[in-house]
Amino acid sequence: MSTRRFLIAGNWKMNHGVADATALVERLLQQDLPSAVDVVVCPPFVSLPATAMLLTGSRIGLGAQNVHSETQGAFTGEVAAPMLAELGVEWVIIGHSERRAMFGESDATAAARARRAQEEGLTVIFCLGETLAEREAEQTLDVIRRQASVLAGLDPARLVVAYEPVWAIGTGITATPEQAQEAHRFLRTELAGLFDDNAAGALRILYGGSLKPANAAETLSQPDVDGGLIGGASLDVEPFSAIIRAAAVLAAGESS
Ligand code: PGA
Numbered sequence: 001m002s003t004r005r006f007l008i009a010g011n012w013k014m015n016h017g018v019a020d021a022t023a024l025v026e027r028l029l030q031q032d033l034p035s036a037v038d039v040v041v042c043p044p045f046v047s048l049p050a051t052a053m054l055l056t057g058s059r060i061g062l063g064a065q066n067v068h069s070e071t072q073g074a075f076t077g078e079v080a081a082p083m084l085a086e087l088g089v090e091w092v093i094i095g096h097s098e099r100r101a102m103f104g105e106s107d108a109t110a111a112a113r114a115r116r117a118q119e120e121g122l123t124v125i126f127c128l129g130e131t132l133a134e135r136e137a138e139q140t141l142d143v144i145r146r147q148a149s150v151l152a153g154l155d156p157a158r159l160v161v162a163y164e165p166v167w168a169i170g171t172g173i174t175a176t177p178e179q180a181q182e183a184h185r186f187l188r189t190e191l192a193g194l195f196d197d198n199a200a201g202a203l204r205i206l207y208g209g210s211l212k213p214a215n216a217a218e219t220l221s222q223p224d225v226d227g228g229l230i231g232g233a234s235l236d237v238e239p240f241s242a243i244i245r246a247a248a249v250l251a252a253g254e255s256s
Helices: 018-030 045-055 081-087 097-102 107-119 132-136 140-149 177-194 197-202 213-220 237-255
Strands: 006-011 037-042 060-064 091-094 123-128 159-163 204-208 227-230
Touching: 006 091, 006 159, 006 204, 006 237, 018 037, 018 045, 018 060, 018 237, 037 091, 037 237, 045 060, 045 081, 081 107, 091 107, 107 123, 107 140, 123 140, 132 140, 140 177, 159 177, 177 197, 177 204, 177 213, 213 227, 213 237, 227 237
Parallel strands: 006 037, 006 227, 037 060, 060 091, 091 123, 123 159, 159 204, 204 227
Antiparallel strands: none
């Protein structure tokens, strides 16, 4: 039986300014969320201060969606890790495929951002995953091995890996539970090589890509799937809390 607690993280992407973010967080705080599941929400930068105030002392963690690798300076449009830490942000998504595909993020820049984030005390949710063309060319495992290789040297205790096949993000197409398990199992073996068996066994690997209440339990029940990074279904309280409850049911089953 795994000792890894489920982590359900909401990636709000470029949705929910201060008013909407505040309303959603207030509704989430009114839910009786199960204590067996760790929950994190990642609003856009501008909504972090208001949500941080609401979430202080709550069970819901707060994450950002990106962070720069330098701590200050002439980097127009970027946000530094100490600025996030000052707000009480404890988590940060790094290397999301949208950043890689649209904003020039590379394995190297993602690794540098992750290193800096950890140095400033943040826990990194590091995203990786293959494109449809790569899967069709049977390069999935090679691609995710390359993407994961830059995690060497990071602190595994402050790291979560999110496997997000690009073809499943926002498309309504989910990887099958078997496809997710195969990638997660492979990643855990890779992580054991980068760190050690204990660290790899304790490290949480989330699945991301069109996870919804209807498919969450099946995917989360795979032995190496330790939670989800949820985009679309994290934007409203009902689907997000339904996924959290699905994880809690599985956690209760595992511990009995
Ligand atoms: P999705 O997004 O759940 O809307 O597919 C997941 C993600 O990009 O993290």
